[in-house]
Amino acid sequence: MSRDNWRSKGPVFVVLVLAGILVGLFASVFAVAGIALGLRDAVKPPNTVAHVATRGTVVESMTIETGAMDGHPGWPRYTNPFWTVHVGQTVVLRIKSYDTGTAPLGGVQTMFDAVSGTVSGTESVDGKTVRSVPNTQIAHTFTVVGLGLNLPVPAAPAGGSVTVTARFVAQRTGAFVWQCYAPCGSGPNSMGGAMSVMGWMEGRVHVLA
Numbered sequence: 705m706s707r708d709n710w711r712s713k714g715p716v717f718v719v720l721v722l723a724g725i726l727v728g729l730f731a732s733v734f735a736v737a738g739i740a741l742g743l744r745d746a747v748k749p750p751n752t753v754a755h756v757a758t759r760g761t762v763v764e765s766m767t768i769e770t771g772a773m774d775g776h777p778g779w780p781r782y783t784n785p786f787w788t789v790h791v792g793q794t795v796v797l798r799i800k801s802y803d804t805g806t807a808p809l810g811g812v813q814t815m816f817d818a819v820s821g822t823v824s825g826t827e828s829v830d831g832k833t834v835r836s837v838p839n840t841q842i843a844h845t846f847t848v849v850g851l852g853l854n855l856p857v858p859a860a861p862a863g864g865s866v867t868v869t870a871r872f873v874a875q876r877t878g879a880f881v882w883q884c885y886a887p888c889g890s891g892p893n894s895m896g897g898a899m900s901v902m903g904w905m906e907g908r909v910h911v912l913a
């Protein structure tokens with residue numbers, strides 16, 4: 705290719721190089737965002753459990769409230785969003801919900817209508833043992849991806865409450881984010897508001913050795 709030829713193709717070449725750089729930048733941003741999201745769910749490599757400590761059964765109680773709270777009327781909120789247990793310990797998790805609204809799961813998240821990660825794969829809903837909650841009745845979920853734990857929570861009857869109870873044993877140590885996967889928030893796809901604020905529809909479970 706002659707020098708003149710390069711000169712005539714110069715601008716096209718520059719545009720192509722710039723486009724390449726832009727595509728590269730976008731890819732990097734998406735990669736970093738993906739890594740950040742992955743880290744947020746903190747699926748830590750399983751630690752070797754040298755001892756499975758039996759330190760008795762511990763009860764963790766959470767409630768789901770709605771109403772005028774902290775200047776956010778109508779935002780649903782889990783109380784007791786941060787708690788700590790020991791690996792190998794039986795945890796009785798009790799969630800009492802006063803939320804009468806439903807928020808059916810959509811897309812791939814429909815799988816969170818099934819109970820997982822609990823002793824015998826079941827939960828109790830007001831004393832009734834179930835393996836799942838019909839999606840049309842779901843109000844919230846309590847989901848710890850890093851522990852494989854998922855508890856669907858149905859809507860409460862008008863003026864009343866519903867209580868979900870389950871037993872689980874954390875099999876690995878670490879800090880794990882729990883989240884509600886039911887679109888119970890505000891904004892686009894109902895995933896904003898309470899759904900995007902730590903301490904409302906997400907929190908952390910710490911599992912110590």
Ligand SMILES: [Cu+2]
Pocket residue numbers: 780843844845884885886887888889905
């Ligand atoms: Cu929720």
